[in-house]
Amino acid sequence: MTTLSPPVPQALRELLKEYPDRLDALAATLRDAAAQPKGSPPFETAVSALEDALSSFISEARAERNAAEAGGDAQALQRADAKLDLMFKARSKNGGLADLNELWNHFDLKREAQA
Known part of the structure; x- marks a missing residue:
């Protein structure tokens, strides 16, 4: 049986849609976090x-x-400022990390399946 990788939260997918390389990096980060040894709280690790x-x-x-x-x-500076602001928003618990229910559900269903 193939296990699904944890999903990148929807808010992050929306915020970073112009940066597919960043979304790929986040997906890889979540896959690696999910592969951590047992004993680590998987949701918190992710x-x-x-x-x-x-x-x-x-x-x-x-x-x-x-x-x-x-x-x-000046134009490069303006683009860089916008990107920096976006990355701060993505990292914010009121932005990209505001709704982690999809991620929680992934680990909760995985835990239930193992029980």
Whole structure:
């Protein structure tokens, strides 16, 4: 039987739709988190992994913003600012991490199936 990977939360899919590479990275992060050894609370492990990945996206966007500022290109700076704001929103518990019910349900159904 093939087990399904944990879903990337809908709010993150919507926010990051222009960044499919980021969505792929989040999906991989969730697959890795779900594969953690037994004993770790799977939902909490997955949420923590998402938070870490999103924090790294913020760091990368901040570096892009700094490079755009140093380059003096106003349009590049504006795009970098928008990307940084988006990554902060994605990482926010009021934004991309606001509704984790789909992720919770995945692990809850998996737990029930193992019982």
